[in-house]
Amino acid sequence: MTKTRIACAVVGVLSLVAAALMAWWITPSYVARIPDGKNISRNYAGTFQSLLDPAALASGNLVGAVKQNVPMTVLQDVKAEQTSGDKALISDSRTTSAAGAKVEQTKWEYAVDRTSLQAVSSHPSSWNVIPAKGLTVSWPFGAKKKDYQGWTPETQTVAPLTYLRSEKKQGITTYVYEAKVAPTKIVDPQILAALPKQLPASLLKLLATAGGLPAAQAAQLEQILPQLGAQVTMAYTFQDDSTFWVDPNTGLVIDVLRKQQRIAAIALPNGTAVPLIPAVAAAYETTPASAHQAADDARHGHTVIRWLGVYLPIILLALGFVLLLLAALLRGRRRPAAPATGPGMSGPGTSGPGREGPAGPAGPAGPTDPEGPAGPVTDVTPPQV
Template sequence: MTKTRIACAVVGVLSLVAAALMAWWITPSYVARIPDGKNISRTYEGTFQSLLDPTALASGNLLGAIKQNVPMSVAQDVKVEKTSGGKALISDSRTTSAGGTKVEQTKWEYAVDRKSLEAVSGHPSSWNVIPAQGLTVSWPFGAKKKNYQGWTPETQTVATLTYLRSEKKQGITTYAYEAKVPPTKIVDPQILATLPKQLPSSLLKLLGTAGALPAAQAGQLAQILPELPAEVTLAYTFQDDSTFWIDPNTGLVIDVQRNQQRIAAIALPNGTTVPLIPAVAATYQTAPASAQKAADDARHGRTVIRWLGVYLPIILLALGFVLLVLAGGLGLLRGRRQRPVAPTSGPTSAPGGTSAAPPQE
């Protein structure tokens, strides 16, 4: 019985310790964070309200240079390339197509904290990453009803991700956040590589007189054309109005609605710009099948976190308590069985003073 009591006590204590470790250390530190080799693929679909064809524009084909209401799709692949302790090297690859034809391909790499998902600077020197700030590819585990800072790769600036409300998406209670990026200069080299860097002033004149530009822009262009060189340098700005629906438990993006523009402008020698025409004006959202997959991933992740961080610790806590109570009960029982009996020194008297011993003959 002594060995059983000791075993119950030891296992009980270990169960209590394991419950505490699972709830307050192992799950928060090693479960609720980006795992090695994680790969998330999402697709988006929408419309290019306006799309500039650089090849057609350069050739002087004004009718074919500006395409309107073209179906668009975006394939995004987010992958954990490497990890180092609490940090991860994450790549964000996107392929954009117009009417089934690829028009843009980008890839950005970030060093992020594996739990908060925020960009970090202290990472292995071999990682070739963008020096980003704020959130880059997703929200943190245990997202809060508060504002965050998010990275805009096109402009390499941060924007406020404003918490709006709690809302059901795909059967999941999500937190909705809004990002608004005002017109900001595009500096990302991958984006700029797909856009014309210069245009002949003669071609700009044709754009203004052929009705390809809005009236306000055409009027501005007519005023400055006499002062422009033969080859005019172009600059581009990016603006965004997007809403994201986030699973607060896992930080996964369940749905996205985006409205974005890239505006081509004339870069004047004095440093100012004159907006001309949208190089890209697009509205798109998460494809239904992709949103459903995101919701399924969120449910699975939430189940794992709850089982390891809540349910299993409760089970271990109950088991430890029962085993310690059992060990205490066995100790009490053993103590009663081993209680010594008081020795007798002579015959015992019966009631009334009569001896209970047999009479001597």
């Protein structure tokens, strides 16, 4: 009985400790975070309302230089390349195609916190990452109804991610965030590598006179071209208007709608830029198949976090209390003691020192007995302790 009581008490205490560890340490620190090697692929589809063909422009083919209403697709792969403690090296690879032909391919790498998804500056020295700030590839586990700061790789700046509302998407209650980036200079070398750094002044003049520019830009171009050389340095700006539907439990983006522009401009010697035409004007969103897959991933992640962080701790907590209660009840019950023995309580047939021998025959009773006849003899058994 004593061993059973001790075992119940020990297992009960261990269950309570395990419940606390699962709920407040193991799940938040080791379950609700980016696992090593995690790879997420998403597909997007939309339209290039305007797409500048640098090769056609450089050759003087003004008619074919700007294409309009071209179907576009974007394939995005986000992968946890390496992990180190609570930090992860994340790669964000994107391949953009126009009418089935690849027009751009980029890859950015970030060091982020594995739970908050915030970019971090403290990481292994062997990681060659962009010194980003804010959120880079997704929202944190346990996203809140609040504004965040998001990284814009094209401009290498941060922009607000504004919380708007809650909304059902693919059967999941998502948080909706909005990102707006005002026209900002593009500095990312991968983006700039696909755009012409300089254009002949004669080509720009032809572009203005041939009606390739709005009237206001054409008039401004005619004024500034004489001040520039034969080769005109180009600059580009990026602007964005995007909406994200985010699963708050896992931080996964379930759906996204993006409207982006890259504006070609003339870089003036004084550091300012004169906008000309959109090099890229695109609108695209998550494909239905990818949105469905994202919702499945979110549901699976939520189930794992819920079971390990809530249900299992509750089960362990209940088990611990039951075992401790059982141990307390067992302690209150005592095992019955064996009957006590002592002098004068020996059974028949025993003998020992001081025991009297058999008595002789008794003589007849006298005629007068003051106590009278004896009553019946009662066999009194000693009480058990």
